[in-house]
Amino acid sequence: MNKTLKFILLAPVIIYALILILFPILYILVLSFQTSDNYGGIIYAFTIYNYIRIFDPIYLKVFLVSGIFGFFVTLACLIIAYPFSIFVSEKKPHIQKLLITLVLIPFLTNSLIRTYGWIVLLRKEGIINTLLSNLSIIDNPLSFMYNNLGIFIGLTYTLLPFMILPIYNSVSKIDKKVIEAAQDLGAKPLSIFFKIIVPSTYSGIFNGCIMTFIPAIGMFFIVDLLGGGKIMLIGNLIKNQFLVSRNWPFGSALAIFLIVVTLVLVKVYKKLGGKMDDLGGF
Amino acid sequence: MKRILILIIFMFFLSGCGKEREEVNILNWSSYIPDAVIRDFEREYGIKVNYNTYSSNEECLAKLQAAKSGTYDLVFPSDYLVELLIEKEMIQPLVKSKLQNIGNLNTNYLNLEFDPGNIYTLPFLAASVVIIYDKEFVKEPITSYNDLLNTDYVNNIVLLDDQRIIIGMALLALGYDMNDTSEEHLEEATAWLHELKPNIKAFDSDAPKTFMITKETKIGVIWNAEAALAMNEVPALEVVYPEEGFNISVDNFAIPVNAKNLDNAYKFIDYILRPDIMQKIIEEYPYKNLNIKTQELLSPTYLNNIASNIPDSYFNRGIFVKNIGAGILAYDKAWVSIK
Numbered sequence: 001m002n003k004t005l006k007f008i009l010l011a012p013v014i015i016y017a018l019i020l021i022l023f024p025i026l027y028i029l030v031l032s033f034q035t036s037d038n039y040g041g042i043i044y045a046f047t048i049y050n051y052i053r054i055f056d057p058i059y060l061k062v063f064l065v066s067g068i069f070g071f072f073v074t075l076a077c078l079i080i081a082y083p084f085s086i087f088v089s090e091k092k093p094h095i096q097k098l099l100i101t102l103v104l105i106p107f108l109t110n111s112l113i114r115t116y117g118w119i120v121l122l123r124k125e126g127i128i129n130t131l132l133s134n135l136s137i138i139d140n141p142l143s144f145m146y147n148n149l150g151i152f153i154g155l156t157y158t159l160l161p162f163m164i165l166p167i168y169n170s171v172s173k174i175d176k177k178v179i180e181a182a183q184d185l186g187a188k189p190l191s192i193f194f195k196i197i198v199p200s201t202y203s204g205i206f207n208g209c210i211m212t213f214i215p216a217i218g219m220f221f222i223v224d225l226l227g228g229g230k231i232m233l234i235g236n237l238i239k240n241q242f243l244v245s246r247n248w249p250f251g252s253a254l255a256i257f258l259i260v261v262t263l264v265l266v267k268v269y270k271k272l273g274g275k276m277d278d279l280g281g282f
Numbered sequence: 283m284k285r286i287l288i289l290i291i292f293m294f295f296l297s298g299c300g301k302e303r304e305e306v307n308i309l310n311w312s313s314y315i316p317d318a319v320i321r322d323f324e325r326e327y328g329i330k331v332n333y334n335t336y337s338s339n340e341e342c343l344a345k346l347q348a349a350k351s352g353t354y355d356l357v358f359p360s361d362y363l364v365e366l367l368i369e370k371e372m373i374q375p376l377v378k379s380k381l382q383n384i385g386n387l388n389t390n391y392l393n394l395e396f397d398p399g400n401i402y403t404l405p406f407l408a409a410s411v412v413i414i415y416d417k418e419f420v421k422e423p424i425t426s427y428n429d430l431l432n433t434d435y436v437n438n439i440v441l442l443d444d445q446r447i448i449i450g451m452a453l454l455a456l457g458y459d460m461n462d463t464s465e466e467h468l469e470e471a472t473a474w475l476h477e478l479k480p481n482i483k484a485f486d487s488d489a490p491k492t493f494m495i496t497k498e499t500k501i502g503v504i505w506n507a508e509a510a511l512a513m514n515e516v517p518a519l520e521v522v523y524p525e526e527g528f529n530i531s532v533d534n535f536a537i538p539v540n541a542k543n544l545d546n547a548y549k550f551i552d553y554i555l556r557p558d559i560m561q562k563i564i565e566e567y568p569y570k571n572l573n574i575k576t577q578e579l580l581s582p583t584y585l586n587n588i589a590s591n592i593p594d595s596y597f598n599r600g601i602f603v604k605n606i607g608a609g610i611l612a613y614d615k616a617w618v619s620i621k
Contacts, residue, residue: 038608039366040343058619124498143437146484146498228484229443232621243341244445245614 025259032252040246050253059237059254066217066233069148073155073216074209077163080156081208085168086197100168103161111158115225118154119145122226146228154226155216162215163208170204171197206269214262234258305330306546309345309354311533312337312488314407315554316566323553329546337488338444339363346372352540355547360531361396361602364403373536375401380548383555388572390594394532395602403534406554407563408570410592410600411447411529413522414509419500426525427455430501435481438500440493443485445617446603447529448475451503454526460601463609472616479620494519510568510590514583521589523596530600570597 032050035043053059088099106114121127122144129141144150174197182192198205218235232240234254241251304327312335320331336342339360346354346367359367367373378384384404391405415424419438424430430439441448450460452471462468483499486492490504494512502509506521513519535551537544553559557575564571564580568590571577577585584590606613 038610039370039605040340040347041370056615058615062618123496125496224443228482229486230479230482230484230621232618236621237618240614240617243338243344245610246340246343247610247614 028252028255031249032256034249036247036249038246040248042248050250051257053250054253054257062232062234062237065231069151069155069233070213070216073152073159074163074212076152076156077160077212078167078205078209080160081163081167082205085164085171088168089172089174096172100165103164106161111219112221114158115154115222118150118157118226122150122153145226146230148227148231150226150228151223151231154222155219158219158222159212159215162211166207166211167201167204170201170207174200202272210262210265210269213265214258218258303330304328304543304546305332306543306550307332307334307353307355308550309334309336309342309357311335311342311358314358314533314567315563319554319559319562322559323550327546327549327553329549331550343367346538351538352542354538355541355543356550357536357538358406358533359403359536360533361394362605364534364536365396366605367536368397368402372538373402374539374541376404376535376537377548380545381552381555383552386555386557386560386573386575388574390597391532391572396532397534403536404551405572406533406535407567408530408532408572408592408597410506410523410531410570410597411442411451411503412506412509412589413524414494414502414504414512414519414589415522416494416497416500416516416518417520418518423520424501424522427451430481430503431477433480435501437481437483439478439481440484440486440490440499440502440504441482442490442504443487445613448485448503449613449616450529450601450603452478454524454528454601457526460527460529461604461606463606463612465612468612468616472619475616475620485621505569506589506592507567507569510584510587513587513589521587523588523599527599527601530597530602532602 033046035045035047037043088096124141132138217233220235220239223233238251238254241247392400397403449471452474453462458467491508491512493499494502495515509521537547560573560576561579570592
């Protein structure tokens with residue numbers, strides 16, 4: 001294919017990426033160095049104050065709490081997704097397709113609506129509590145939501161597919177012959193798992209972890225709805241700067257900081273010997 | 283390919299048709315005007331209503347600033363936002379002669395501090411923040427914000443998710459002004475809220491009444507209309523206007539500068555000021571009615587409940603949120619620390 005034709009065919013994607021991804025990020029980057037007029041307006045005067053402000057202990061606490069939530073949600077997703085992916089990859093191809101489609105089906109409904117679904121299930125007079133008390137298993141309703149548990153349930157549920165897809169992708173690529181060879185050479189199931197299966201799915205695990213961790217600290221509506229608005233994660237903090245505190249520059253600085261954290265994580269992955277191509281997708 | 287091309291051209295024609303139709307672009311609070319009222323306006327006047335919503339004054343301001351000037355023909359800012367919009371020259375003076383029903387407005391709610399002489403705005407509805415509690419659960423009547431600190435109420439309070447109102451509440455509880463920006467006082471208010479925190483089950487501004495109706499919480503600091511709706515469902519609920527004072531707000535009609543459909547905006551305001559239309563709105567969202575002719579049409583349930591029909595003497599004790607400039611930074615920090 002000649003170069004001009006190649007360029008013409010690629011042009012829509014390039015324009016799309018420029019207009020909808022690169023330019024907004026550049027705009028946010030520029031904003032993050034400006035000053036707020038405290039009424040939602042922006043005074044165009046260069047400052048790095050917004051970045052210094054991030055390191056105020058009060059805001060650092062938000063990062064710490066976010067990190068803890070992100071870690072446990074990612075861990076829970078990994079623990080659920082890994083065995084599931086192996087289970088799926090051992091099925092016949094058409095069953096695999098069916099099961100993966102089932103994983104994708106929740107995406108057909110807006111995640112906000114699904115979160116409201118969880119409220120109906122989890123609240124004090126909700127379906128789960130009513131069921132348990134009717135079966136005389138509990139006397140007083142259990143508190144599943146308006147606390148950390150609610151946030152944890154909501155985030156883990158919503159982000160699970162983002163962990164399953166990359167892990168399934170790398171698990172299904174493992175050459176079965178290698179496993180057979182290991183079995184022939186007398187390897188026990190556990191050492192097959194830890195010495196062959198896990199190492200060959202590192203990229204999937206890492207990809208899944210990033211795809212779970214970053215949204216986990218950004219999904220403000222789940223945190224607000226299931227946590228009762230009592231906890232603030234980075235996503236809530238950024239949203240508040242734009243919609244409540246009328247401080248777009250500080251909100252932008254927080255957003256850029258989050259992007260930098262993501263890039264650092266990817267860099268770490270590369271340092272550990274991961275290939276960028278494996279992060280590409282599925 | 284040809285077919286797609288024809289389709290696209292056809293779509294352009296269609297969008298062209300839309301432009302010629304009369305329309306009005308409204309930016310309003312969510313859950314404030316029933317859908318049926320808007321559909322009736324469209325039918326009666328043949329004007330298409332493009333309706334957009336927001337859930338805080340800050341969001342309203344953000345949307346006005348983000349959109350091209352002239353995008354909206356009518357907005358419903360609250361008191362302190364009105365002040366700001368006037369200062370930033372974002373809304374235009376109203377031509378009162380275009381409003382036949384203007385005489386229906388309760389004069390007690392005209393000429394308020396944020397727009398003296400009502401040059402830019404006219405009041406639509408008034409609201410206040412009240413305490414509501416379940417008499418069966420709360421043994422001693424609550425009269426003050428400090429009563430909420432009682433350790434018997436662990437995990438039983440819902441508060442509005444609004445930093446100015448809730449930090450303002452703490453300032454009032456401590457005997458300070460609701461709009462205080464002194465760092466010392468804000469620190470005390472933060473400490474007060476930390477003391478209250480074990481009792482807080484949730485912060486919610488969208489539908490705090492649900493917490494009271496489902497008995498998820500037994501006490502709430504919420505909007506008066508939300509309290510009134512909850513009281514209709516749960517008879518054991520009691521409403522209190524705290525002795526230290528409480529937040530009030532007035533939402534207003536305002537027309538942004540460069541509005542493209544001026545006449546239609548006036549028609550819509552005049553339509554809302556009609557007694558029967560205001561009645562429909564108040565019946566669905568029982569905020570404080572400011573239309574004297576509507577008052578005669580309202581049900582006893584509305585009129586006899588001080589949560590919905592706020593007595594004027596109570597309203598006069600209320601306090602407006604005020605613009606505090608850079609003071610907002612300290613509020614923001616306090617809010618993050620509480621959460």
